[in-house]
Amino acid sequence: MGLMEGSARESVGTLSSWLRCYRCWSRNLEVQVHYEGILKIDPETGEAEDPVEEVQEAVVQCLDCMHDQPHLSLAFYEIDGRRVSRLEPVEDRWERLVTGxxxxxxxxxxxxxxxxxxxxxxxxxxxxxxxxxxxxxxxxxxxxxxxxxxxxxxxxxxxxxxxxxxxxxxxxxxxxxxxxxxxxxxxxxxxxxxxxxxxxxxx
CATH class of the missing domain: 3.30.70 (Alpha-Beta Plaits)
Structure with a gap:
């Protein structure tokens, strides 16, 4: 299940085409991020270094009808040294769910x-x-x-x-x-x- 990027994402139209609940079309969404990680500790400073192992799962949910949104996924980007996250449509799923x-x-x-x-x-x-x-x-x-x-x-x-x-x-x-x-x-x-x-x- 690929995420749409760049010009491919723009070709799906406006955000309102897919940035909504596929069941009730509400735009009142939230993301629950569940994170598990193993961090190596620097013995000299006590600082936690980059993860040795990490698992992250993001679940998008509609706050109006409380259903999960499998046509949306959370993507992470590095922009000017900071981590930015945004919702993206799942390419082979969003249109079927939203318009079906x-x-x-x-x-x-x-x-x-x-x-x-x-x-x-x-x-x-x-x-x-x-x-x-x-x-x-x-x-x-x-x-x-x-x-x-x-x-x-x-x-x-x-x-x-x-x-x-x-x-x-x-x-x-x-x-x-x-x-x-x-x-x-x-x-x-x-x-x-x-x-x-x-x-x-x-x-």
Missing amino acids: TPWVASCTVTVDADEVETCSGPEAAESLAYAAFGDYGTREFFTHVRFHKHEDDKIVVHLLVELYARSAEEATQVLEQAARGPLAITSLAEESRPPAASGESPH
Whole structure:
């Protein structure tokens, strides 16, 4: 998933085209940055040096409808010796989510049993959704695991999935690309878009 840079970013139009919630089109967004790092300490000065290891995750959320925004990512730049951060659209995702409509699919995904971390208890649904669709299943799609079946060394996960797309063909393609095993779609229906927070169109 690439971020748009320079002239490519300018070609998508104004910021209002993509700098908004993809569900309710609100521009009331915030970024939650989670950082973990291991810093080496200088034994002479006690100063923390550059990180030996660091992991940083940024989650963009709409403050009006409280949904995560998987079409936006936080990018960092060095400008005149200072670190600047700004939101950028995820190139192969933003337009589909912002201009698309919700589609609900009833489907199954068959995965290797060892891909499922746990299939019982409070974390089972997220584990099964991740096994079926990876990050899409826990970050972009709204997944409801209806049930699962064990078949030898495989697990068949039965789900209802809501995703955003501009057509049935695109919705099917996104599901096929995200599935981490054989996918069977039993039904696919377009739903109404949630009401806009500000009553404005994204265009």
